[in-house]
Amino acid sequence: MPVRTLSIWITGVPLAIGAIGFAFSLMASLNPSFFFTWPYFLEVLSAGLLQGVMYSLVALGFVLIFKASSVFNFAQGSMVLFAALTMVGLIEMGLHWTLAFVVTAGVMVLLAIAIERIVLRPMVNQPHIIMFMATIGIFYFLDGFGQTIWGSNVKILDIGIPKDPIFVLTGLVEGGMLVNSFDLVAAIVGAILVAILAVFFQYTRIGRALRAVADDHQAALSVGIPLKTIWVVVWSVAGIVALVAGIMWGGKAGVQFTLALIALKALPVLILGGFTSIPGAIVGGLIIGAGEQVAEVFLGSLVGGAIQDWFAYMLALVVLLFRPQGLFGEKIIERV
Amino acid sequence: MNLRKLGLVALGAALLVGGISAPPALAAETQYFPSLVYRTGPYAPNGVPFANGYSDYLLMLNERDGGINGVKVEVQECDTAYNNDRGVECYERLKGSGQSEPTLFNPLSTGITYALIERARADGNNIVSGGYGRADASDGRVFPHVFTLPITYWAGADSMIQYVRAQEGGSLKGKKIALVYHDSAYGKEPIATLERLAGEEGYTFSKFPVAHPGLEQKATWLQIGRQLRPDWVFMWGWGVMNSTAIKEAASVGFPMEKFVGIWWSASEADVIPAGDSANGYKALGFHGVGAGFPVHADITKHLYGKGMGAGKETVGDVLYNRGMFNAVVASEAVRIAQGKFGKRALTSKEVNWGLNNLEISNARWAELGMPDFARGIKISCADHEGAGSSYVQQWDGKTWSKVSDWIAPNNSALRPAYESSAAQYAKENNIAMRDCK
Structure with a gap:
């Protein structure tokens, strides 16, 4: 990222947060029923940022596959569900969670190989929309297959992540600021995952090949990069990312069918951050998470509440008006 | 292949397929119970035990008693996935597919109930929306074919207020009560009652809608736990929304003993995923909990003992028992109607008479x-709720226990509200009220 862009982000973000906070404090001074305090605002903001990391975990899987094949993988949500169901199923069979994690990661690699052989290989040179339709098929297959094997009951996934509330800055703020320890752990896991992915893509041979495929399929093929192998690798990595997302979301809400729907929460993140950027998925997740929480808490009551879902999409659409490729997406220039 | 051979092959294939797919032969005299279920979809963990309880009880009657007064029971399921349009599709598919006319429909979704009320009226079919659906359908003069027994959401809200008032020493003046609700027709049902009671009882009432499916409630609970800090929180949730709410409530330190859910936020699937966070959580119930009733032993003996039954692991779950409750209502309505029309398979209209005279x-x-x-239920021409009661149950980490007496809703206040709302509905839809005098 250029230094100029970085400096804009470093100065712009605190300024934007401060401006929003001052706008709310002004509203509170004009309308006594409008509740606002700076510690509360920062508490909501931090909760939103941590929630945003959870969205980013799901969005990362989409980005990986889109980068390598320009296909929006509709099945990413069901991959999250399938991975979580498999891991819980293995734990219930008596495996320690670390072993269950490794075995499930292996299952996701096998799944990637199967998808490449059965679904993607016959689709080479087909229009993207056909590939997209194929991923819809994968979604329904995985959704039903997972429940057929492991059942549709809600399953508990507890790998010992603490869930107790933590109060920080108790000396600075009266009553302290509430932070959910589970969300904090999820954020750390998300950061570690991003770091691993960054190293993988930047410094490994396969990572460089994948970036080449992402830039131009035909050019990559012409210099001998095996597209089929790259697809297997990228779907495997997306499957493991789905597993991590499944552990975090499943640990939070229980492992059940609804997990497949969290893909919907990743969509505004992708629109905002750009479909081809890993940093975009992270920053997009943070903006969407923080934006929707702040909007729900401070503006929701003014319009009847439950605005966070559509607010996230609205925020993403506003960005699209000014940057159609998203904040970090690649600008596509085509001659006509 | 010439045309004759082709014709023979086609005929053979048709016979083979026909032979394979033909339903098993049933006796002509069977009472048909269509069943709208959701064994798939986001709410399957709740739909499965209910569907199991409903079909297990009815099929147990076949095995134990030879049916209802000798008339065998036929159950056909259609999966709605808790989706309104699929619910309508299932209704259309099932309404004519039985050996006899449909006994009644149990949509198991407020949204599907709303979608079916006028269709069922036109078709002459019965709807039982026990503990869900339109509360004002309790007025049998406007809704002769809809039955809300044993209790409505409005009555549930009234009962919750009675319970927390007793817990607060007899007065709610100055107290703060919050409602966390599924942002749907279902979740909005108690609002009018809780707002009316806020005026009468002197508590402050706040509403927090949660968008479907309810996986994300952090903002809601930050407002509740860190800003509003209410004395009590009520919940009208469903599916994953319930367990998420319990977890988020715990994460902001809200005491579970002050958190009361409606009967659709009261199953094992709601509390077990929340783990220890759910200990102490309360909810309303309108039927017994556990698998310790003699009827469960009958189901185990006559169904599971013979390798039948829909799902042994769900026997005794809260929602399994609710399915059973609904099956009892349906079978008893048939039994009562048989007393008037004879011991044979009944028409929907004859079952309607049974439902209108159900006791x-x-x-x-x-x-x-x-x-x-x-509690005892007595339906009349005008009263389709039947004066049922509810109680408060509490989760201790392993089981639900009954922690209050039966609470009878304040029908002297609720009844005029049902009648007024039903009259408005009748006026808007140009429905003539039947005379129940």
Whole structure:
């Protein structure tokens, strides 16, 4: 990222947060029923940022596959569900969670190989929309297959992540600021995952090949990069990312069918951050998470509440008006 | 292949396919129970035990008693996935597919109930929306074919207020009560009652809608736990929304003993995923909990003992028992109608008479192998709710326990509200009220 862009982000973000906070404090001074305090605002903001990391975990899987094949993988949500169901199923069979994690990661690699052989290989040179339709098929297959094997009951996934509330800055703020320890752990896991992915893509041979495929399929093929192998690798990595997302979301809400729907929460993140950027998925997740929480808490009551879902999409659409490729997406220039 | 051979092959294939797919032959005299279920979809963890309880009880009657007064029971399921349009599709598919006319439809979704009310009226079919659906359908003069027994959401809201008032020493003046609700027709049902009672009881009422499916409630609970800090929180949730709410409530330190859910936020699937966070959580119930009733032993013996039954692991779950409750209502309506029309398969219209004259006394519940399972119900032409009651149950980490007496809703206040709303509906839809005098 250029230094100029970085400096804009470093100065712009605190300024934007401060401006929003001052706008709310002004509203509170004009309308006594409008509740606002700076510690509360920062508490909501931090909760939103941590929630945003959870969205980013799901969005990362989409980005990986889109980068390598320009296909929006509709099945990413069901991959999250399938991975979580498999891991819980293995734990219930008596495996320690670390072993269950490794075995499930292996299952996701096998799944990637199967998808490449059965679904993607016959689709080479087909229009993207056909590939997209194929991923819809994968979604329904995985959704039903997972429940057929492991059942549709809600399953508990507890790998010992603490869930107790933590109060920080108790000396600075009266009553302290509430932070959910589970969300904090999820954020750390998300950061570690991003770091691993960054190293993988930047410094490994396969990572460089994948970036080449992402830039131009035909050019990559012409210099001998095996597209089929790259697809297997990228779907495997997306499957493991789905597993991590499944552990975090499943640990939070229980492992059940609804997990497949969290893909919907990743969509505004992708629109905002750009479909081809890993940093975009992270920053997009943070903006969407923080934006929707702040909007729900401070503006929701003014319009009847439950605005966070559509607010996230609205925020993403506003960005699209000014940057159609998203904040970090690649600008596509085509001659006509 | 010439045309004759082709014709023979086609005929053979048709016979083979026909032979394979033909439903098993049933006796002509079967009472048909269509069943709208959701064994798939986001709410399957809740839909499965209910569907199991409903079909297990009815099919147990076949095995134990040879049916209802000798008339065998036929159950056909259609999966709605808790989706309104699929619910309508299932209704259309099932309404004519039985050996006899449909006994009644149990949509198991407020949204599907809303979608079916006028269709069922036109078709002459019955709807039982026990503990869900339109509360004002309790007025049988406007809704002769809809039955809300044993209790409505409005009555549930009234009962919750009665319970927390007793817990607060007899007065709610100056207290703060919040409602966390599924942002749907279902979740909005109690709002009018809680707002009316806020005026009468002197508490402050705040509403927090949660968008479907309810996986994300952090903002809601930050407002509740860190800003509003209410004395009590009520919940009208469903599916994953319930367990998420319990977890988020715990994460902001809200005491579970002050958190009361409606009966659709009261199953094992709601509390077990929340782990220890759910200990102490309370909810309303309108039927017994656990698998300790004699009827469960009958189901185990006559169904599971013979390798039948829909799902042994769900027997005794809260929602399994609710399915069973609904099956008792349906079968008892048939039994009562058979007393008038004869011991044969009945038409929907004849079952409607049975439902309009349904009475399941406390003694009858005991005779059915369900002593104190539910309070006595008595339906009349005008009253389709039947004066049922509810109680508060509490989760201790392993089981639900009954922690209050039966609470009878304040019908002197609720009844005029049902009638007024139903009259408005009748006026808007140009429906003539039937005379129940």
